[in-house]
Amino acid sequence: MPLETLAFLSTLEQRVGLTDENKATLKSQADWGLQIAPEMADHFYAYLGRDAEMSAILHDGNGRIHRLRETFIQWFHEMFTGMDDWGQAYADRRWKIGLVHVRIGIGPQHVVPAMATVIHEVEKRIQVDGQNQALKEALSRICMIDLAFIEQAYVEVSSDAVLRETGWTQGLFRRLIATGARSM
Numbered sequence: 258m259p260l261e262t263l264a265f266l267s268t269l270e271q272r273v274g275l276t277d278e279n280k281a282t283l284k285s286q287a288d289w290g291l292q293i294a295p296e297m298a299d300h301f302y303a304y305l306g307r308d309a310e311m312s313a314i315l316h317d318g319n320g321r322i323h324r325l326r327e328t329f330i331q332w333f334h335e336m337f338t339g340m341d342d343w344g345q346a347y348a349d350r351r352w353k354i355g356l357v358h359v360r361i362g363i364g365p366q367h368v369v370p371a372m373a374t375v376i377h378e379v380e381k382r383i384q385v386d387g388q389n390q391a392l393k394e395a396l397s398r399i400c401m402i403d404l405a406f407i408e409q410a411y412v413e414v415s416s417d418a419v420l421r422e423t424g425w426t427q428g429l430f431r432r433l434i435a436t437g438a439r440s441m
């Protein structure tokens with residue numbers, strides 16, 4: 258069954274504690290977000306480039322790294338604007354970003370530390386620019402939501418593929434996973 262992206266976003270907002278005040282803070286600093294986005298992209302790709310495996314994925318010889326820089330800047334800015342006030346468009350976009358990474362085979366082991374780098378670098382800039390604590394809190398919450406979308410895409414795509422291929426039910430699949438986890 259396909260993921261209900263907007264419902265998932267709403268669940269994550271509650272789990273992470275993203276409030277209307279957090280959203281207002283993000284929106285009020287959208288220009289600042291756009292202004293620092295290129296620098297954040299530089300840090301992000303420098304970080305990925307220091308890892309042999311991720312560097313090989315990035316430098317595919319077809320200008321991938323240049324395309325990615327632009328999409329990163331857009332992604333970063335969208336965290337501040339919320340696109341359609343963190344509605345359907347935002348949820349669908351985050352889901353699609355997850356699917357793109359699953360397709361390329363970029364896993365949680367890559368994505369989680371990469372997001373930690375974004376948070377670390379943005380916090381440094383918050384301090385340098387004298388931004389307040391409220392922005393730091395709002396940004397780390399929205400980053401966790403975006404990260405959860407990418408992670409969940411793995412789970413959904415993998416289980417959906419197995420269920421389609423085998424005709425198993427969700428219940429059987431879950432039991433098999435539990436049994437497998439016990440034996441590891």
Ligand code: HEM
Pocket residue numbers: 305311312314315321324325328329332353354357358361363367368371372375403
């Ligand atoms: C914080 C985590 C990450 C964020 C927010 C992020 C963001 C994005 C975005 C917005 C796109 C464009 C999706 C689209 O085409 O619709 C993308 C694609 C992609 N990302 Fe990431 N990314 C993350 C982690 C990584 C990591 C760890 C790698 C490892 C190398 C990576 C490599 C790629 C690649 C290869 C593409 C596809 C580029 C293409 O050929 O068009 N990303 N990413």
